Amino acid sequence: MLEGESGQLIDGGIDSKIDSGVRGILNEALAGRAPGREQCEALLGFHERTIEANLTRAVADTLSRRRFGNQAMLLGQIGIETFACPARCGFCVFGEGHTQFPETRLSLDQIIEQAEGLAGGGDLYALFLMTMHTFEIDRLTSIVAGVRKALPLQTQIVVNIGDFDRQQAEALKAAGVDGAYHVQRLREGDDTVLDPAERLRTIDAVREADLDWYYCCEPLGPEHTPTEIVDQLMLGVERGCFQHAAMRRVWLDHSPLAQRGQISELRLGQITAVVSLASGACAETTTIAVHEPNLIGLTSGANVVYAEAGANPRDTSTDTRDHRGLDIIGARRMLYEAGFTAIRRGDGSTSPLNERTIDPACV
Secondary structure (H helix, E strand, O other): OOOOOOOOOOOOOOOOHOOHHHHHHHHHHOOOOOOOOHHHHHHHHEEEOOHHHEEEEEEEEHHHHHHHHEEEEEEEEOOOOOOOOOOOOOOOEEEOOOOOOOOEOOOOOHHHHHHHHHOOOOEEEEEEEOOOOOHHHHHHHHHHHHHHOOOOOOOOOEEEEOOHHHHHHHHHHHOOOOOOOOOOOOOOOOOOOOHHHHHHHHHHHHHHHEEEEOOOOEEOOOOOOOOHHHHHHHHHHOOOOEEEEEEEOOOOOOOOOOOHHHOHHHHHHHHHHHHHHHHHHOOOEEEEEEEOOOHHOOOOOOOOEEEEEOOOOOOOOOHHHOOOOHHHHHHHHHHHHHOOOEEOOOOEEEOOOOOOEEEEEOO
């Protein structure tokens, strides 16, 4: 249960109206001590429009910019194929049993064309290749090898695919993959038909193969309690994710979970802030993302924006560039408007982000 929207700024000034527990947690964070489970639950127990929630976002933003040197990252994703997915995720447009999405299968030439469009400017940290839960490992490794040849050397390749084992992880790495996005999601096994233990085994395979592990607190909805949000996000902190993030469930009118509704970007920003603060305890975490991209999240501790092409699990268009997906120039502009001053590339180098470099084609 979230607390109400009290906290009028009257007699006694601002400080006396801020919950003392929140003041203590945030002062500890500013002193370099990240909040633990109990403290994160307390921060998430406030309504997103309270002064406590806004202060949490502000402190997370300050600490994140300090930690990452006010550098941001651009990531891109291409949905390379679609069909009725056997994972049957109730929040995804591709789920078997409720999908209305047509089957699609991009050719290598089409994938390379979209990859060059996202990475051509040289500032894309990593390109994600997304499949359904089931995938053909031989086709995927062949695509990775072809895309690797077409990408700038400083752009990494990450896969967003179903469960896989250590041998497949090694095959993907040999083909040119640098990392994998893999999550044991909120209410995994209830809102999906996947085995939560199998999700963890895949995460272990990612780490054992020495691939960067991208994680996320997702897919967030109004029904998720502070306790279950914290349990899920702490898995990434405690197991040492390369990237942590927060992502809300997007309302899809024909999906099984549509009746549960959608959280606001302000609530998403609050959760992003708690993810960012908690990740202060994880030395392996080098970046915080928010999805879908928005300025509130980028001023609440996140420093990553994703541009997307092809299929998107939160979109009904066969090419999300025509609908929900942000293009690379829009992504750069959003990072600039959020106050970031440099973009970190996949080889560790940086490029300046300012009025002249928002759209490199105009320089």
